[in-house]
Amino acid sequence: MSENERIINSLIKQVSKPGRYCGGEFGQIIKDKSKVKARFAFAFPDTYEIGMSNLGVRILYDCLNKENDIWCERVYAPWTDMQEKMDEYKVFLWAHESKDEVRIFDFLGFTLQYEMCYTNVLNMLRLSGIPLYAAERGEEFPLIIGGGPCAYNPEPIADFFDLFNIGEGEEMLVEIVRLYIKMKAENRYTKADFLHEAARTIPGVYVPSLYDVTYNGDGTIKSYTPIFDDIPAKVEKRIIQDMDKAEFPRRVIMPYVEVVHDRIMLEVFRGCIRGCRFCQAGIIYRPVREKTPDVLNNQAKCLFENTGYEEISLSSLSISDYSGLAELTDKLLEWTPENMVSLSLPSLRVDSFTKELMDKVATVRSSSLTFAPEAGTQRLRDVINKNVNEDDLLRAVNVAFDAGKTQVKLYFMQGLPTETEEDLKGIPALAKKVIESFYANPNRNRSRSPQVTFSVSCFIPKPFTPFQWEPQDSLETLEEKQTFIGECVNDRKIKYQHHDAKTCRIEAVLAKGDRRLSKALELACNEGFRFDAWSEFFDYDKWISVIERAGLDPSFYANRKIPYDEILPWDIIDCGVTKEFLIRENKKAHEGVVTPDCRTHCSGCGANRLGGERTCCPKTAKN
Amino acid sequence: MLSENRKELSGCHSKFERPYLESPEIFRIKFTKTGNLRYISHLDLQRTFHRVLVRAGIPMWYTKGFNPHAKLVFALPLPIGCESMCELADLKTEREITEDEIKAQLNTQLTDEMYILDVYRPDTKFADIMYAEYRIIISSPNLKPDTAEIVSKLFSSPLYMMKRTKSEEKEVNISDFIKSFEAFFKDGALEIKTVLSAGSTANLNPEYLIAALKDRTDIFGCDALNCSYNIMRTRFYDRDMFEFR
Numbered sequence: 001m002s003e004n005e006r007i008i009n010s011l012i013k014q015v016s017k018p019g020r021y022c023g024g025e026f027g028q029i030i031k032d033k034s035k036v037k038a039r040f041a042f043a044f045p046d047t048y049e050i051g052m053s054n055l056g057v058r059i060l061y062d063c064l065n066k067e068n069d070i071w072c073e074r075v076y077a078p079w080t081d082m083q084e085k086m087d088e089y090k091v092f093l094w095a096h097e098s099k100d101e102v103r104i105f106d107f108l109g110f111t112l113q114y115e116m117c118y119t120n121v122l123n124m125l126r127l128s129g130i131p132l133y134a135a136e137r138g139e140e141f142p143l144i145i146g147g148g149p150c151a152y153n154p155e156p157i158a159d160f161f162d163l164f165n166i167g168e169g170e171e172m173l174v175e176i177v178r179l180y181i182k183m184k185a186e187n188r189y190t191k192a193d194f195l196h197e198a199a200r201t202i203p204g205v206y207v208p209s210l211y212d213v214t215y216n217g218d219g220t221i222k223s224y225t226p227i228f229d230d231i232p233a234k235v236e237k238r239i240i241q242d243m244d245k246a247e248f249p250r251r252v253i254m255p256y257v258e259v260v261h262d263r264i265m266l267e268v269f270r271g272c273i274r275g276c277r278f279c280q281a282g283i284i285y286r287p288v289r290e291k292t293p294d295v296l297n298n299q300a301k302c303l304f305e306n307t308g309y310e311e312i313s314l315s316s317l318s319i320s321d322y323s324g325l326a327e328l329t330d331k332l333l334e335w336t337p338e339n340m341v342s343l344s345l346p347s348l349r350v351d352s353f354t355k356e357l358m359d360k361v362a363t364v365r366s367s368s369l370t371f372a373p374e375a376g377t378q379r380l381r382d383v384i385n386k387n388v389n390e391d392d393l394l395r396a397v398n399v400a401f402d403a404g405k406t407q408v409k410l411y412f413m414q415g416l417p418t419e420t421e422e423d424l425k426g427i428p429a430l431a432k433k434v435i436e437s438f439y440a441n442p443n444r445n446r447s448r449s450p451q452v453t454f455s456v457s458c459f460i461p462k463p464f465t466p467f468q469w470e471p472q473d474s475l476e477t478l479e480e481k482q483t484f485i486g487e488c489v490n491d492r493k494i495k496y497q498h499h500d501a502k503t504c505r506i507e508a509v510l511a512k513g514d515r516r517l518s519k520a521l522e523l524a525c526n527e528g529f530r531f532d533a534w535s536e537f538f539d540y541d542k543w544i545s546v547i548e549r550a551g552l553d554p555s556f557y558a559n560r561k562i563p564y565d566e567i568l569p570w571d572i573i574d575c576g577v578t579k580e581f582l583i584r585e586n587k588k589a590h591e592g593v594v595t596p597d598c599r600t601h602c603s604g605c606g607a608n609r610l611g612g613e614r615t616c617c618p619k620t621a622k623n
Numbered sequence: 624m625l626s627e628n629r630k631e632l633s634g635c636h637s638k639f640e641r642p643y644l645e646s647p648e649i650f651r652i653k654f655t656k657t658g659n660l661r662y663i664s665h666l667d668l669q670r671t672f673h674r675v676l677v678r679a680g681i682p683m684w685y686t687k688g689f690n691p692h693a694k695l696v697f698a699l700p701l702p703i704g705c706e707s708m709c710e711l712a713d714l715k716t717e718r719e720i721t722e723d724e725i726k727a728q729l730n731t732q733l734t735d736e737m738y739i740l741d742v743y744r745p746d747t748k749f750a751d752i753m754y755a756e757y758r759i760i761i762s763s764p765n766l767k768p769d770t771a772e773i774v775s776k777l778f779s780s781p782l783y784m785m786k787r788t789k790s791e792e793k794e795v796n797i798s799d800f801i802k803s804f805e806a807f808f809k810d811g812a813l814e815i816k817t818v819l820s821a822g823s824t825a826n827l828n829p830e831y832l833i834a835a836l837k838d839r840t841d842i843f844g845c846d847a848l849n850c851s852y853n854i855m856r857t858r859f860y861d862r863d864m865f866e867f868r
Contacts (some may be wrong), residue, residue, distance in 0.1 A: 006851065009851070010850075012662055012850060018662035018703060019664060019667055020765065022659040022660070022663070023659050024659030024673075024734065024736050026732065026733065089848055254671065255666075256660070256667045256668065256671050257663070257699060258667065294776075305678065307674060307678065308673070308676070308677030308678040308680065308732075309674060310673075335786055338639070340685065359818075470849075482691060
């Protein structure tokens with residue numbers, strides 16, 4: 001046992017939930033560190049329980065470890081009690097498998113799943129004894145790299161990172177580490193040379209320090225200039241062309257402690273055919289690329305045998321849009337019942353929810369079903385291009401009520417562009433109609449009374465959406481609307497929940513921010529911010545204070561209507577979908593005109609030029 | 624396809640190829656829980672063991688009813704932080720399988736920190752466990768030649784401590800729970816071999832001994848990083864101090 005391991009063991013004994021830190025899971029990869037050429041610490045900037053639930057981390061862990069000379073280990077954010085012990089005993093953050101300090105690794109990669117984890121990223125650098133700013137890190141420190149959905153606007157954290165992966169990392173990440181190993185072997189590695197060569201030769205690599213940003217007097221961006229003329233002016237995202245051939249982890253790490261998603265996650269396809277105008281995931285993962293039912297069925301069997309999990313969750317953005325759903329579920333049901341395995345679908349669209357589908361999925365265990373109408377009136381649902389109507393919802397809930405279900409959960413958003421009082425009243429009114437249709441259903445479960453829970457989050461304008469130019473409502477307005485909706489509820493069978501508007505405002509600032517926000521994040525880190533995605537740690541006033549002390553105005557980022565011709569911080573990234581398409585969609589939103597889904601009609605978003613197998617794009621780059 | 628995958632994985636047959644038994648059989652497994660896994664709680668172990676049984680293709684008997692689950696009963700929870708070389712659990716099978724097959728198949732799905740030592744048909748009940756033997760190894764810069772003697776003396780006389788039970792916390796003489804106690808030096812560390820009451824009637828978590836040493840001796844001092852201790856459960860006994868199998 002190494003000295004570090006012995007010390008960490010003595011800390012593990014002193015904290016809550018020691019199972020988070022101990023490692024030793026079946027399926028974890030242990031390699032001989034003297035025989036590998038690069039060590040990669042893959043960090044999820046939140047707790048073990050959340051990080052272990054992330055499919056992307058599992059995929060990339062597997063991709064890197066398939067390479068014999070690369071050892072990828074995991075890192076999670078230690079809980080606050082552990083952080084205090086680490087500070088007290090001067091122990092640096094360690095990697096989960098070897099318990100070696102991450103600061104001795106070659107790479108420290110962060111997956112950036114949500115903006116509110118940024119303070120955890122910086123705090124984990126601090127706990128590792130690694131300087132925050134890339135410019136302040138010498139050759140002795142690991143290369144700090146980032147990826148995931150938030151890397152599509154990496155600018156607020158750009159100064160802290162050496163390199164970002166834009167797009168799907170399965171191939172790119174290995175290429176990056178390979179280049180590092182090659183340059184080291186050829187004795188021509190320096191951090192600066194490596195970053196330049198990676199930016200020059202590996203598609204999807206964005207090295208923020210190689211781009212100069214200038215600003216206009218009003219704080220808007222004047223220009224982005226590459227400092228070398230052999231690196232791309234815009235970084236195009238990478239995609240996996242054929243999802244059937246994409247790496248998928250056969251050997252799964254089996255956590256002992258209960259994690260958030262403790263089940264098989266079967267990734268059915270990437271992308272989404274819908275194009276809801278507030279949704280970033282629906283744009284940045286385009287084009288849609290499906291796996292075939294046979295491949296998925298075999299992968300599911302393999303995962304079952306390697307995990308022993310009793311539930312398979314078909315996971316994708318809008319699973320009922322999978323063109324092979326009936327065939328896949330039929331194939332799965334040939335072997336899952338005798339193995340006591342149930343199926344679940346995480347997201348259901350009301351327009352595709354049928355009795356046949358419900359009978360196939362695991363609904364025995366839960367008596368509740370969740371749908372997301374997103375807006376309270378048809379007019380606003382057309383504005384956001386949700387493409388579902390009230391009849392669809394009422395038909396779907398009746399399928400559930402026919403089957404004896406009594407609980408329905410509905411998700412909505414408030415603060416959407418063009419929203420009126422009618423739209424807000426429509427939210428509880430829709431909940432009420434669901435209750436009414438329960439009582440009108442002759443097959444309903446008569447032994448229990450119905451319960452409709454509706455949850456309302458605040459609209460957050462996100463980069464690469466048709467609503468990226470839209471202002472968020474002011475905090476006061478968001479909170480007034482929350483209260484107003486609550487006042488419209490007058491039925492005890494209807495339960496109302498809402499998100500914290502203050503968190504939503506800071507999230508908007510971070511989502512659409514530019515490089516100048518790094519100053520605010522540095523202040524936040526120095527002042528002990530962490531776990532800001534956890535309501536018990538989030539402090540709005542402190543956030544406003546650090547943003548203002550960085551010389552910035554939160555309203556500039558969150559509440560400003562941006563003109564179409566303004567240079568956006570994320571214009572440096574090319575996600576495949578064109579700005580022209582997003583402008584078209586923004587205009588159509590204000591006209592209340594819907595856009596059909598990709599399978600019905602191609603709307604020319606531009607993502608087809610990235611290629612892809614089994615897309616629904618009429619013309620891909622390949623043909 | 625299922626069985627092909629599994630053969631590739633563990634060299635064993637699909638459980639569905641095994642003939643049904645006339646009535647379910649019970650097997651006892653003896654396994655280790657050491658190293659990192661000492662921090663895994665009993666509840667987490669119970670939950671994850673079911674998945675090990677599924678992966679290993681053990682033809683478990685499932686409870687009949689609305690929410691079928693495999694029948695698996697553990698002897699005695701191991702306190703968090705303790706290692707063990709003698710954990711026991713009973714499992715119920717519904718198809719033909721031998722002791723050796725169970726051991727081999729389970730071990731393909733376990734690690735060197737938790738693996739099966741033995742599989743056999745039990746002729747005892749877990750309720751008959753009365754004592755457990757522990758080995759405690761203590762490293763500290765504060766150990767002195769007479770430490771072993773001081774420690775032995777401490778636990779051979781009445782020793783009152785606050786002890787938590789399910790419902791309350793009260794002061795008890797923990798010496799009443801100590802069946803035997805030995806302390807000696809080995810390889811520069813203090814080693815304690817002790818048999819403590821275990822089971823549902825009387826039970827003492829060995830951490831109480833550590834708490835007593837922290838409270839009433841200077842072994843652990845204040846230098847927490849340079850002191851360490853390790854507790855290993857080594858054996859179970861019945862009321863007559865015969866080893867429990």
